[in-house]
Amino acid sequence: MKTYSSHPKACLEYAEPHIDELLKHSIRTQLESLLKSKLTTEQRQQVLQKSFIDTMTLVLSNTQVEHLQLVNAFESMYDHAVQSMALAQLSQEQLTRQYVSTSGLIMSPHNCKHTIKDVYRIQGYARGIDQAIESKLKHSSSITILYPACGPFAPLLLPLLSYYKESTKFTSKQVNVILVDVHPGAILSLQQLVKDLQLDDYVLRIEEADATQYHPTESIDILVLEAMQHGFTKEGQLSIAKHLVQFLTIDGWMIPQNVSVKGMMVIGETEFNQQWKDVDYSHSITINKSAQQDRVELGEILSINKSTLLNMQELELQDGVKVIPANQITLPSDIQDMNKRIFAIYMHINTFADESVGQYDSGITHPRPDMTFYIDVKPRDIEHTHFVANSGDTVQFYYQLTGLPGFISAKV
Template identity: 60%
Template sequence: MEMKRAEMRGNSGMKESAASQPGLAFGYAEPALDPLLQYSVRQQLEALTKEKLTDWQRRCLLRESFTETITTVLQQEKTDHQTLTRLFENMYQCAVQSMALAGLSQEVLTRQYIGSTGLVMSPLNCRTTIQDIYRVKGFTRGIDQAIRAKLAHKESIHILYPACGPFAPLMLPLLQYYQEKAVFSSEQIQLTLVDVQPGAIQTLHQLVSDLGLDAYVAQLAEADATAFQPEQSFDLLILEAMQHGFTKEGQLSIAKHLVPFLSVDGSLIPAEISVRGMLVHGETEFNQQWQTAKYAHSDNISEQAQADRVELGEIFKITKSSLLGMAEIELQSGVKVIRANQVKIPSGVADMKDRILAIYAHIETFAGESVGPYDSGITHPCPDMSFYVDMQPRVTSSQNFVVRSGETVQFYYQLTGLPGFVATKG
């Protein structure tokens, strides 16, 4: 089992989707693009830098790519994966062009660190979120429904989008679609974008200008989202600062801080995050079931892998109402935690000692739109190699947690430092 666990540390990921595979290299670049090109973005710029484009042509391509992608996402509930891959890749390449022209220094572009409430990703690493097809699709369709529902009863709404990254991918493409199709005007929608990274704000200024969306954007704030103090209430709070297993990033801390700034009838998107646990055979769950799959997605989970799981149930649920009533526990060390749920380890599973705990999220964005397990990196099950059931690890470590079948496990969620779940005996 120890050998299997060691192997799983290197094999717990799934195959890369087509959208994340690198493109071809090219041999020409303008000097203004060099800071990005030095960080392996050269291939992503190929389509737009093969020929010299005027600034007007570049902006037109950017706007067309955003509009075409969101039109497809909103008008077609089901679209073949290859079509979506092409659309999202084109949108990404155009957005990266704006990032390159924003003139970020290498230091600003790559600055990444661990803050008091989690990992703060660099603008360089955040740029690929706009390529995450089913994450962006699930959020965009939900946000569109939420906006339409609000504007059916109000003349105008104000939206807050913290930790938005350099491209604000859950709102700017949608606003471009609204503008191009004359769906909603800037008099109806006002957007506040917040990010702690100077490089993200610098890129957003360029991108918003390139898209011609300045009238929609009320504020671009360079600020820590957990300390940002809005001067007004908001109708929608859009937040996606997550990694798989609901770990590392500060989604919960940001949400807890900003939910009180929602109006009485204001909505949080995602409306619900359900974090769940299961005990799996690592080879079956993370490798075998994806050998013949064309791409990773909840629709492509194999029946064999699904039947092989031992589901533990919901570990944690995050909604607007739960956030408003969520109490922090401060330990002597100053570390803050939230009490999550208890689960009981099932009895009578013969191969329990060979199983690995995997924690995954199911996200309901709004009105039935969702992002399921394996649809996105943020919902990919995260294996916990320190959680042992019915066996003692060969090497004693304070990081290991050992439990027996039939016992109850109490989970806590650590807010301080790198967020994540801590298991204790119930």
């Protein structure tokens, strides 16, 4: 690795009593993981690297791979990555502290560690990133990739880099990666994992910094970002992307190339229960056609890509809260059972070229019911956070850039 750097952090407050149970569990997981590992360091690194390479070989394959085979490969990658995390010897605070920053939720490494098992999210991203890198390297001898909010395992890039190293598809002279995360525990874990994977040559820097403030010194060819939760809520994807997009070269790419956030009115039982009764796992390819037809699509609420990010205008409200105006939607007026439906927000993530993470492929693209938005019906105990509209009304959506990012709506 070329260098590590770390910015001084504000004093952190930890140790809330409610995390006690969580703590016992995580310490046990760490200990078990160490016990399992009776291997020498060299042997442990070899099996770790192999699990990453094997998984990417499956992910990048152009022939269909069985769901179970993928799940097992990702599970193995997770098991070995957790051993590295255990060896990083995070303190309880570094492992479990989770808090809300001004731009969104900062998840603890303990909770983030599972994202390396999110099969179809990583598949959609890794296949897209691979094509983007290949495409860029046709026209230049080396590229710089920035991956902010990468978490303790940087799972959208480290497995790919392991694969490149083994296959010699792209060398460390061609691909330079900057990993950024604000959580000290994620940084320690990343340092250990990069060392264990022997990827130091590909990793230019690991930086401990808030991605909404971070200024890279180099211009960036590819910005890889995934700090989203379902319904495009909670985490700071938009604030991070909006800030970092300015460091992309003119022809630089943001991955995902586009996130389309849409709204729909559904019968909850059909959408979230009945349609999954006869399938083994939920995925965009196992969606039930008649459940799809039963939806009332409201249309796109927001589209996030390089061009919309560069043109986004912030509105500052009286109390200093910043919002981004999103789309206006006119509610359909010919739906008989509108008052029985619930509002849900879902995303389609186009990572690069034809690669994507579709609805239900991952927890992040799972439609999110919003029980504060009503059409043609008033909740019995109406609260000030509830929004009530009628069929035919036009609704203006906004996205609030606060510690709890998400959509708010207003009648036009």
